[in-house]
Amino acid sequence: MAVFTEVSQDEATALLRALNLGELAELRGIQSGIENTNYFVTVRDVLGTREFVLTLFERLTAEQLPFYLYLMKHLAQHGIPVPDPAADRNGEILHTVCGKPAALVNKLEGKHELAPGPDHCAQVGAMLARMHLAGRDYGRRQPNLRGLAWWNETVPVVLPFVSAEQAALLRGELAFQNHVAATSAYAALPRGPVHADLFRDNVMFDGDRLTGFFDFYFAGVDTWLFDLAVCLNDWAIDLPTGVHHPERARAFVEAYASVRPLSAAERQLLPAMLRAGALRFWISRLWDFHLPREASLLNPHDPSHFERVLRERVRHPVSAAGL
Ligand SMILES: Nc1ncnc2c1ncn2[C@@H]1O[C@H](COP(=O)(O)OP(=O)(O)O)[C@@H](O)[C@H]1O
Numbered sequence: 001m002a003v004f005t006e007v008s009q010d011e012a013t014a015l016l017r018a019l020n021l022g023e024l025a026e027l028r029g030i031q032s033g034i035e036n037t038n039y040f041v042t043v044r045d046v047l048g049t050r051e052f053v054l055t056l057f058e059r060l061t062a063e064q065l066p067f068y069l070y071l072m073k074h075l076a077q078h079g080i081p082v083p084d085p086a087a088d089r090n091g092e093i094l095h096t097v098c099g100k101p102a103a104l105v106n107k108l109e110g111k112h113e114l115a116p117g118p119d120h121c122a123q124v125g126a127m128l129a130r131m132h133l134a135g136r137d138y139g140r141r142q143p144n145l146r147g148l149a150w151w152n153e154t155v156p157v158v159l160p161f162v163s164a165e166q167a168a169l170l171r172g173e174l175a176f177q178n179h180v181a182a183t184s185a186y187a188a189l190p191r192g193p194v195h196a197d198l199f200r201d202n203v204m205f206d207g208d209r210l211t212g213f214f215d216f217y218f219a220g221v222d223t224w225l226f227d228l229a230v231c232l233n234d235w236a237i238d239l240p241t242g243v244h245h246p247e248r249a250r251a252f253v254e255a256y257a258s259v260r261p262l263s264a265a266e267r268q269l270l271p272a273m274l275r276a277g278a279l280r281f282w283i284s285r286l287w288d289f290h291l292p293r294e295a296s297l298l299n300p301h302d303p304s305h306f307e308r309v310l311r312e313r314v315r316h317p318v319s320a321a322g323l
């Protein structure tokens with residue numbers, strides 16, 4: 001169940017009026033979300049019917065949301081297939097529905113590709129690079145709130161819940177990432193707005209054609225290489241074992257680099273960023289699992305998955321040259 005707040009037909013109709021989008025034809029709760037209330041909204045106007053997604057934000061606040069929503073609008077305006085938040089007559093894209101901050105975006109066609117092949121990876125890789133380039137002139141700034149500072153804050157909080165062996169790995173990896181972040185190669189990495197959570201379940205395909213990226217609510221300004229590494233840790237591994245999948249990884253990185261070639265510093269730091277990407281999600285999953293926040297809606301994912309991915313990345317470093 002994932003409709004945490006019931007939206008009435010009258011509330012939805014009032015929003016559509018404010019957005020000048022036509023008449024409500026259907027309002028259907030989306031069951032699969034775990035964090036927000038989502039509805040599919042079908043709208044009828046003189047041109048026919050169109051589908052939107054209405055999201056009521058249950059955790060993020062009205063202060064935090066503009067960075068994400070205006071980033072989506074900016075990317076959509078630059079031709080990147082991402083949900084485009086609908087504006088009212090004052091140009092406002094953050095609305096209030098049932099007393100909660102809310103947005104209405106266009107529905108992306110298709111569904112998730114949970115068993116991607118090299119061609120899916122190549123499409124996501126090329127679009128990721130296009131998205132990074134399109135984000136260069138986005139004016140708002142918000143750091144990646146799940147970046148290095150948060151890892152340093154959160155590792156001590158989760159240490160009491162893990163074994164001595166896991167604690168040693170967490171401490172050692174955090175020390176390594178602090179060291180990497182202090183190097184001149186790291187300082188030379190290009191950066192900008194990144195998605196930071198572009199897993200298979202945040203991308204849509206219609207058949208074999210990529211139709212868009214969504215769920216930008218972990219986005220922030222970070223290195224582009226970190227975003228690439230987060231993707232490779234999901235799109236280009238064998239999920240049960242965490243083992244690197246060379247063919248999918250090569251397809252992903254070659255397609256990315258065909259749009260935006262990787263710099264020397266990025267090539268040098270790819271193995272370290274793959275470890276960083278695994279560490280980030282191991283920490284957040286441990287945190288969600290052992291310290292469920294009060295009133296949190298999260299249904300925690302298995303932390304041991306990213307422990308396995310991290311151990312794989314440490315044991316078998318993947319160099320850019322080896323791809
Ligand atoms: N713009 C969109 N276009 C198509 N489907 C969407 C869109 N936004 C959300 N969905 C659907 O709603 C589901 C839940 O959205 P998600 O952002 O994962 O919710 P939550 O943040 O609550 O986890 C997604 O798995 C997807 O099927």
Ligand SMILES: N[C@@H](CCOP(=O)(O)O)C(=O)O
Pocket residue numbers: 034035197199202215281284285301
């Ligand atoms: N992708 C993250 C969890 C983020 O949750 P989402 O459903 O909002 O994408 C993970 O796998 O830990």
